[in-house]
Amino acid sequence: MNSPADPPIRDAATMILLRRAASGASVLMGMRGAKAVFMPSKYVFPGGAVDAEDAGAPLARKLAEPHLRRLGAEPREGAGSNPDAIAAAALRELAEETGLLIGQTGGPRSPWPGYAETGLGPDASTLSYVFRAITPPGRPRRFDAHFFVADAAAISGDPEDFGRACDELSHLHWVPLTEARALNLPFITEVVLAEVAELVGSVAHDAPLPLPDTVPFFDNRGPSPRFSQIV
Template identity: 45%
Template sequence: MTEDAEAGGKPKPQRIRDAATLILYRRRAGRLEVLMGERHGASAFMPNRFVFPGGRLDPADYRIQAAAPLNPVSTARLTRCPRTGPRKALGLALAAIRETFEETGLRLAVPKPVAAAPSSSWAAFCAKGHAPDPAPLLYICRAITPPGRPRRFDARFFAAPAEAALGELRPSQELDKLNWLTPEDTKDLLLPNITQYVLAHLEGWLRPEAAEDPNQPTPFHYMRRGERQLEWV
């Protein structure tokens, strides 16, 4: 029982943290493949689930020097969301890039020195003269973790082609069993509901007529009064 409950009050609501996820994709023999990994069994959040790399927005993500702006399509889509201006839109894209590097070893970057990295994570990313490049990231989806989970995130999902990434795959303390999978390959894996939704719709979101349209509505999943909600923003 929490102290709030002992005092006769309601349990303190969980804080919802801003987060970003990156779906790296490629085509092999005409089939769409995405990079996924399994979260470790000891993880507090979604243990043993196969997910895309990602994590929460860090203050340093606002301060790192990017090699290029976020592309106009993603900026237009993100800034339609309440309390999301261009600065936060760029910060979310950079968070997705940083988390992908931490969890997989892959950099979305170009050769360009960064004067001063604002955190140890960004210092590791920028080693040997790399600057993060958010230009290839396409914003496609948003979802808030349902109530009752150990942690809750307001996650924005981005997609980017695999050829935009540098380096070699390596497992991390957060993601293991990294592999390129088709949506069909994931049918027998433990997946979060939102991951299943993204895999089912990704092909359509990547078609040029959708991917190049800044006015294309993007799905937003959340819970309200115990019911699943889907809005198009």
């Protein structure tokens, strides 16, 4: 059961970038600092909490359906999530933590680092919503985390150039999907990697990533953990 001392649950967005080739797929990961309050020294995907400013972030293209609808499913009591803000946060966190951009020319101007310099407009239309998990009670921070997958082909620029990245994640590199689960990972990251591997393995490397039939949801809002599928 949730304790009165439990921190509030915040929306968060995580980006899973995939590079696919005939030889196999790789995923972009980095390691959190040893002194981080949340998940220290763990390998994670780029991502973070949704900021209030994300709700008004100018996007060149918005998230497509059914992802937009699925993001709004099963809202937390008293805290209706903003699907556009969550998708924007995923792109913003990717830019901040890795320096990589997914954008379009000719879109609205964005103040985010990287986008402001290049004149690109953040593009959420290539994102696919694949997983949701709420942090269990008793943790120093709690998030309603929304995981997105995007193909590295959507990156504007060199996918190996992390020169604009902040210092929140170290050891940023493309990890072969078959080796990623051997890293020091949070439990939920292991689960998400298994889901992503199944999704990637269902199509040829040069075919578009398929639309997930459902979005798995680890729900820890109530007194007992609950697992469901968002359709």
